[in-house]
Amino acid sequence: MKPRKPLSENMLEIIAQRFRVLSDPLRLNILQRLGDQERSVGELVVATGANQANVSKHLQILFRAGYLNRRKDGLQVFYQVTDSSIFEMCEIVCGSVANQLQATLDVVRGDENAE
Amino acid sequence: MKPRKPLSENMLEIIAQRFRVLSDPLRLNILQRLGDQERSVGELVVATGANQANVSKHLQILFRAGYLNRRKDGLQVFYQVTDSSIFEMCEIVCGSVANQLQATLDVVRGDENAE
DNA sequence: CAGTTATATTCCTGCGTAGTTATATAGTAC
DNA sequence: GTACTATATAACTACGCAGGAATATAACTG
Known part of the structure; x- marks a missing residue:
């Protein structure tokens, strides 16, 4: 890509x-x-x-x-x-979603390292 | 997943x-x-x-x-x-598409190992 | 200020499609 | 054959959304 x-x-x-x-x-x-x-x-x-x-x-x-x-x-x-690549992709998405939520959470909490 | x-x-x-x-x-x-x-x-x-x-x-x-x-x-x-997971997923999809096309090709060609 | 450029937004149109109901098809049991 | 079950399909409705034209907003220039 x-x-x-x-x-x-x-x-x-x-x-x-x-x-x-x-x-x-x-x-x-x-x-x-x-x-x-x-x-x-x-x-x-x-x-x-x-x-x-x-x-x-x-x-x-x-x-x-x-x-x-x-x-x-x-x-x-x-x-x-x-095609088990489906599950592979879903895992990537889940990880990505978790990362974003964590990042948002850090910002909300005023974490210095955030964003 | x-x-x-x-x-x-x-x-x-x-x-x-x-x-x-x-x-x-x-x-x-x-x-x-x-x-x-x-x-x-x-x-x-x-x-x-x-x-x-x-x-x-x-x-x-x-x-x-x-x-x-x-x-x-x-x-x-x-x-x-x-979020570079995008490119990761696109690569998986590309690979999956390639696999499917190859499998179809094998069937068309009458490959014994196909499917 | 007016004029210009880069980007965003609004409004509209049309297409694709998810959901539901009803019906059709295929297989089983009698 | 009839009756029943499991799955697929058809017809319909409603909503989301991609695309385009026009307009709005923001930032720079003079």
């Missing part, structure tokens, strides 16, 4: 699109419930407390983005996270 | 919001033009070829999200990336 030659418009679109997939709380919730396990749609509906149709749609979005695997077994469909 | 206890709705909202800030091609373009340097709004308008008002608005969004610093000097305003 600090290349000598700037990324093309197309590449920026692709990257932006991938961030967009992760920019919804319910999708993040689903991903977190999945973790490294395989779960059925029904399980995720119960775990998240969200509407079945809505969960199903978000699973499609995550699936089409290449973040999930799909396995059908009888009436149930099981999803699983295939 | 694989916690024993699931993250709260609030935390998921915050994380989603941060991903959303990165989910726009023009904002990614601006960040990439900034790199580790400090640049004025005008420079970024030229570099991106985008509308001045639009660049300014996106800079506000990035600034309010805590990704940028602001420094005023006369008529000009200079922005600088403060």
Whole structure:
């Protein structure tokens, strides 16, 4: 992301699109419930407390983005996270959020080293 | 992101919001033009070829999200990336995109080890 | 003061999409 | 076949937001 030659418009679109997939709380919730396990749609509906149709749609979005695997077994469909870079990114974001909050806290407290 | 206890709705909202800030091609373009340097709004308008008002608005969004610093000097305003976790995440996404494309390519080519 | 430049903001339009309800599809059990 | 369950899809509504044009604000110049 600090290349000598700037990324093309197309590449920026692709990257932006991938961030967009992760920019919804319910999708993040689903991903977190999945973790490294395989779960059925029904399980995720119960775990998240969200509407079945809505969960199903978000699973499609995550699936089409290449973040999930799909396995059908009888009436149930099981999803699983295939791209663990998701969790890596969430950890980075969490760390970044924590840093910012800490910095804000330091400023509020009048810490000399703050900012 | 694989916690024993699931993250709260609030935390998921915050994380989603941060991903959303990165989910726009023009904002990614601006960040990439900034790199580790400090640049004025005008420079970024030229570099991106985008509308001045639009660049300014996106800079506000990035600034309010805590990704940028602001420094005023006369008529000009200079922005600088403060949170380098942005570039870390972009690199992860780029790697992930590359992996997926490679996997797709392998499938297309009928590679035995694919998928 | 008026004039000019750099940046920010307001207003508007249109598109994308999250959520809900209802319905469709697919699989199972009888 | 009918009835039932699990998941997906369609239709609709409503809201957020990116983009552009015009305007406002701020800072410099003379």
